[in-house]
Amino acid sequence: MAASLSIVLCMLALINQVVSIRRLAARPSELKATLPQLVLKIFPRTDIERLVFVALVVTVALCEELIYRGFVQRVFQDAAGEFVAAGIFISAVFFSIAHVYQGRRGLISTFVVGALFATIRWWSGSIVPSACAHFVADLTVGLLAPNRLRAALERSATGGDTQPV
Numbered sequence: 099m100a101a102s103l104s105i106v107l108c109m110l111a112l113i114n115q116v117v118s119i120r121r122l123a124a125r126p127s128e129l130k131a132t133l134p135q136l137v138l139k140i141f142p143r144t145d146i147e148r149l150v151f152v153a154l155v156v157t158v159a160l161c162e163e164l165i166y167r168g169f170v171q172r173v174f175q176d177a178a179g180e181f182v183a184a185g186i187f188i189s190a191v192f193f194s195i196a197h198v199y200q201g202r203r204g205l206i207s208t209f210v211v212g213a214l215f216a217t218i219r220w221w222s223g224s225i226v227p228s229a230c231a232h233f234v235a236d237l238t239v240g241l242l243a244p245n246r247l248r249a250a251l252e253r254s255a256t257g258g259d260t261q262p263v
Contacts (some may be wrong), residue, residue, distance in 0.1 A: 111238070
């Protein structure tokens with residue numbers, strides 16, 4: 099069951115990230131905001147940086163899932179007894195707060211993703227599906243977003259078409 103859930107969640111994460119990147123690239127005014135500019139500065143540009151980024155994403159996905167779904171969720175589920183939703187909700191809140199740097203939209207989306215991951219962790223009894231999806235989501239953004247956003251900014255600066263390639 100964990101393997102099937104992992105595949106489905108990874109596909110959903112991939113689709114969501116690709117759609118989000120395309121949506122952002124189609125809005126040149128939003129590309130000038132702080133977060134997209136930060137992305138352009140810190141995300142990998144060379145093959146060596148991409149290799150290091152993959153290692154970083156593995157670490158982040160595993161650590162965050164162990165912390166939020168493995169520890170926080172379990173502590174609050176145990177404390178709440180039969181009220182499983184408390185552990186799921188509180189885990190999602192903690193996960194969301196850890197991503198406050200993403201702004202209001204990021205808080206909401208990470209809360210929803212956190213609640214989904216926590217629900218799947220509770221239902222399946224495994225953090226493997228959420229760790230895999232977390233890895234795919236972060237890797238997708240790190241490898242696709244910089245090129246897409248730079249290309250959209252260049253098109254915007256030259257007055258070209260603002261639709262992503």
